[in-house]
Structure formats: structure tokens, C-alpha cells
Amino acid sequence: MIAVLTTGNGGIELGRIAIPQLGPESVLIKVIVAAQNPTDWKTVANFKKKGNVVGCDFAGVVEQLGPNIEGEQIQVGQRVAGFVHGGIKSNGSFAQYLVAPAHMLIKIPSHLSFEQAAQVPIAASTAYSCLYKSLSLPLMSDSDRNVSTTILIWGGNTSVGRFTLQLAKMSGIQHIITTSSSQNFDSLRQLGATEVFDYHDSRAGEKIHSSTGGSLRMAVDCISEGTTPYQVSTALSAAGGTVAVINPYVSLKNGVETVFTLGYTLLGDAFEFPIIYEPEPKQVEVGRKMSKMVAGLLADQKIQLGPVKIIPRGLAGVVEGFDYMKRGAVSGEKIVYRIAETPSVDS
Ligand SMILES: NC(=O)c1ccc[n+]([C@@H]2O[C@H](COP(=O)([O-])OP(=O)(O)OC[C@H]3O[C@@H](n4cnc5c(N)ncnc54)[C@H](OP(=O)(O)O)[C@@H]3O)[C@@H](O)[C@H]2O)c1
CATH class of the missing domain: 3.90.180.10 (Medium-chain alcohol dehydrogenases, catalytic domain)
Incomplete structure (x- = not known):
């Protein structure tokens, strides 16, 4: 072939x-x-x-x-x-x-x-893993359900982000904050975002922190590299929180736990990438x-x-x-x- x-x-x-x-x-x-x-x-x-x-x-x-x-x-x-x-x-x-x-x-x-x-497939399964495995959110059900949590989905216009936004909304999360370029704000609101910030603004993390009154405890970092580890950690509460990450990193902010998800683990094979993953x-x-x-x-x-x-x-x-x-x-x-x-x- x-x-x-x-x-x-x-x-x-x-x-x-x-x-x-x-x-x-x-x-x-x-x-x-x-x-x-x-x-x-x-x-x-x-x-x-x-x-x-x-x-x-x-x-x-x-x-x-x-x-x-x-x-x-x-x-x-x-x-x-x-x-x-x-x-x-x-x-x-x-x-x-x-x-x-x-x-x-x-x-x-x-x-x-x-x-x-x-x-x-990859975008949906990564979104699924971030929300329901890394952040342990309850799986969506058919019943109407409101989850009072606020979530930050950094990088809402990525392939992974667009699925994460929609799954989060269907899971009943009422307050969904995301980031993108300004021309994409409306499209992300249509997918379920309640607030959108421009990630080009170096103070976006601080602005999200203020807009949530310093209460944000949960995020999905759909970029997980460059400046986003800092920005996402800044957005979180002073007490920290949990971030589902898709490129591995450790936050330098006290109380912030990062949980790495790797879509390939769902396939069920052993592989080296670069460490060895055993099938589970x-x-x-x-x-x-x-x-x-x-x-x-x-x-x-x-x-x-x-x-x-x-x-x-x-x-x-x-x-x-x-x-x-x-x-x-x-x-x-x-x-x-x-x-x-x-x-x-x-x-
Ligand atoms: N661990 C895993 O299993 C797994 C699975 C899938 C992907 N990934 C990783 O996840 C990352 C995203 O992959 P993807 O396919 O979803 O990406 P993608 O669709 O290629 O992402 C493109 C989008 O990224 C947005 N963007 C770029 N820089 C940004 C920043 N600093 N902050 C916020 N948004 C930014 C842009 O938004 P605008 O258009 O609004 O500017 C652009 O539309 C990649 O690093 C990929 O390797 C990991």
C-alpha cells in the first residue's frame, strides 16, 4: 500500500x-x-x-x-x-x-x-479524558443537571478545546471561561463559553482571576506549553486547583496540581513515548x-x-x-x- x-x-x-x-x-x-x-x-x-x-x-x-x-x-x-x-x-x-x-x-x-x-477521534477522546478522567467530573447524563463549578478551558479554539467546551456544557457546567483570538469569541460562545478572553493579552490570566473573584479551582489547558502554564496558574485561586494538561508540565504555583492525559493510553497497547506505558x-x-x-x-x-x-x-x-x-x-x-x-x- x-x-x-x-x-x-x-x-x-x-x-x-x-x-x-x-x-x-x-x-x-x-x-x-x-x-x-x-x-x-x-x-x-x-x-x-x-x-x-x-x-x-x-x-x-x-x-x-x-x-x-x-x-x-x-x-x-x-x-x-x-x-x-x-x-x-x-x-x-x-x-x-x-x-x-x-x-x-x-x-x-x-x-x-x-x-x-x-x-x-483524537480531539474528542482528549476532551473526554481531560474532563472525566483528569478532573473527575461526573459523566453527562440525559437528565437536566447543573454543576455549580466554574471551569477555565484555556485554548477554546483548538481542536481539543472545541470538543472540551461542548462536553463541559453538556455536562451541565454553568460557567465556562475560555481564551482565543478576539475574532473567534462569538464562535466559542456558540459552543458554550460564557466568557472569552484574548490569550494574546499577557494579563489574561490575571483578568480571569479577577473576573472569578479569585475562586477558580479547575481548568483544562488545551495548549499546555509556552506561556500557558503561567497564565492558567495565575487565573486559579490563591489556594490553587487542578489543571488537566495535555503536554506534561508542573505548575510553579503552590497548591496547583497538574494531571497529564495522553490519548494513546486508551488504545490499550504497550508503547514507548518516550517513557514506557504498559497496557491497562x-x-x-x-x-x-x-x-x-x-x-x-x-x-x-x-x-x-x-x-x-x-x-x-x-x-x-x-x-x-x-x-x-x-x-x-x-x-x-x-x-x-x-x-x-x-x-x-x-x-
Ligand atoms: N496529550 C494528548 O493526548 C493530546 C491530544 C491532542 C492534542 N495534544 C496537544 O494539544 C495541543 C493542541 O492540539 P490541537 O490539535 O487541539 O490544536 P490546534 O487545533 O492545532 O490548535 C490551533 C489553535 O490554537 C489556538 N492557540 C494557539 N496558541 C494559543 C495560546 N497561547 N493560548 C490559547 N490558544 C492558542 C489558536 O486559537 P485562535 O485561532 O483563536 O488564535 C488556534 O486556532 C498540541 O500541543 C497537541 O500536541 C495532546
Whole structure:
């Protein structure tokens, strides 16, 4: 099959590689659309092994079932979205085929295109982990429920932030503060934010602290690098609080606990990134619950998806997509590649 492969020196190239082997509890997928996340280029830059298949998020069609997936209600021909741990082995979403764990597949409802669905898996599962695992918020239920907590979602216009805002609102949180560029304030209010601050303002953290009367105890940092560890900690109460972080850091402010979430742990495999993560059955269960919940919300049209930016020439466009993302041009959109547009590659 054709795939985007690591060159071993921080670069990528289009090449040919064997279709990955189907194992137990997994499914072979024909990838129709792959979506790009910052982790794709960061993994290529940091893990310099040659011949790994790049890319995590995908939407595609179930081609073949592996053993032991009876309980997952997956059938050949079904339209599904999901993610794999791309860039570290010979299985990734920037390819014509991939093997994915059955428990993480999100069924795509008929009203959604493959392009729209491909943007969902990593962003939604990270939002889910931050709110319900790291911050231990109660899972949303069908009943009307108000949670009197105030939450700060720093970086509301990121892919992760847009899902976190919507899940927080559906979970009944009444007061949701977020940050973005000023031109995106209205769009984030539509997703559930009650107050929005401009993150370019170096005093945004202090302003949030004042506006909450120094009472804020809970945050999700959807950036977790650069100045945001300082800004988010400043926004919190003098007594501290808990911050769900998605790039690991320790806050320098007394009383602030950071809880790191790594979406890949939901896949249920052992991996090195860069430390060794052992598989945990508990995480597989979290991943299964997340996929079912997100599939239900998509089917009920309760999630508002953002625009996609289709980079032409399929997998041959990934170099351009990486450049676009690395120079910070992504704003509230998801880069996607249509695999069928990829030009042929010699063996
Ligand atoms: N641990 C995990 O499992 C996990 C999972 C997913 C992502 N991540 C990490 O999370 C980060 C975000 O990923 P993503 O895909 O959600 O991002 P993304 O969609 O590429 O984020 C782009 C957005 O970031 C916003 N932004 C940039 N700098 C900001 C700042 N200083 N404060 C607030 N907002 C800022 C911009 O908002 P405006 O357009 O309003 O300017 C822009 O729209 C990345 O570092 C990624 O590697 C980790």
C-alpha cells in the first residue's frame, strides 16, 4: 500500500509498505480520509526511526475483522472513525490501510461525511479524558443537571478545546471561561463559553482571576506549553486547583496540581513515548465508553464540528500540511487528506 513514511532524520516521504497484519480485537480499515494533529509532525521530529507510518486520525470503511471482537458490534462495510498511534511503527492513518483496535471505533452517522468525521477521534477522546478522567467530573447524563463549578478551558479554539467546551456544557457546567483570538469569541460562545478572553493579552490570566473573584479551582489547558502554564496558574485561586494538561508540565504555583492525559493510553497497547506505558484494561474500558458516547452524540447531532481544510493530492500533500501547521496557520479548522487523491508511487 502507499503510505507516508518516516525517513529517520526528522523527515517524511511517500513510499510503499506492506498492509499491516490484523491481530486479535482489531479491525482492518480502508482509510478514506486522514486528519492531521500536532502530534503527527512532533512525533516525526522526535522519534527518528526510519520506515514508520505517520498519522493518527482516520475515517474509513471496515474491510476485515480480527478475532475476538464479537462484543463490539462492528461489521465489514461499516463507516467508522478512530485513531491509531502513528509515527512509531508500521501502522498509521496516512496510508491506504491501517489496523485499529475495535473498542475505539466511532460509527459515523449517515449525515456526516468522511471529511467531517475524521476530525473527531483524537480531539474528542482528549476532551473526554481531560474532563472525566483528569478532573473527575461526573459523566453527562440525559437528565437536566447543573454543576455549580466554574471551569477555565484555556485554548477554546483548538481542536481539543472545541470538543472540551461542548462536553463541559453538556455536562451541565454553568460557567465556562475560555481564551482565543478576539475574532473567534462569538464562535466559542456558540459552543458554550460564557466568557472569552484574548490569550494574546499577557494579563489574561490575571483578568480571569479577577473576573472569578479569585475562586477558580479547575481548568483544562488545551495548549499546555509556552506561556500557558503561567497564565492558567495565575487565573486559579490563591489556594490553587487542578489543571488537566495535555503536554506534561508542573505548575510553579503552590497548591496547583497538574494531571497529564495522553490519548494513546486508551488504545490499550504497550508503547514507548518516550517513557514506557504498559497496557491497562481500565483505559480500554474508558476508550470503549468514550467511543460509544461520542458516536451517540454525533448521531443525535449534539456536537458541532468545525470546518475542514482539504489539502489537495492526498498523502502527497502531507509535507504542505505539516508546514502549514508548524507555522501556526491552523485556526479553528482541521487539515484533512483524501487518500484517493494520492498520486501513484513506484514500488
Ligand atoms: N496529550 C494528548 O493526548 C493530546 C491530544 C491532542 C492534542 N495534544 C496537544 O494539544 C495541543 C493542541 O492540539 P490541537 O490539535 O487541539 O490544536 P490546534 O487545533 O492545532 O490548535 C490551533 C489553535 O490554537 C489556538 N492557540 C494557539 N496558541 C494559543 C495560546 N497561547 N493560548 C490559547 N490558544 C492558542 C489558536 O486559537 P485562535 O485561532 O483563536 O488564535 C488556534 O486556532 C498540541 O500541543 C497537541 O500536541 C495532546
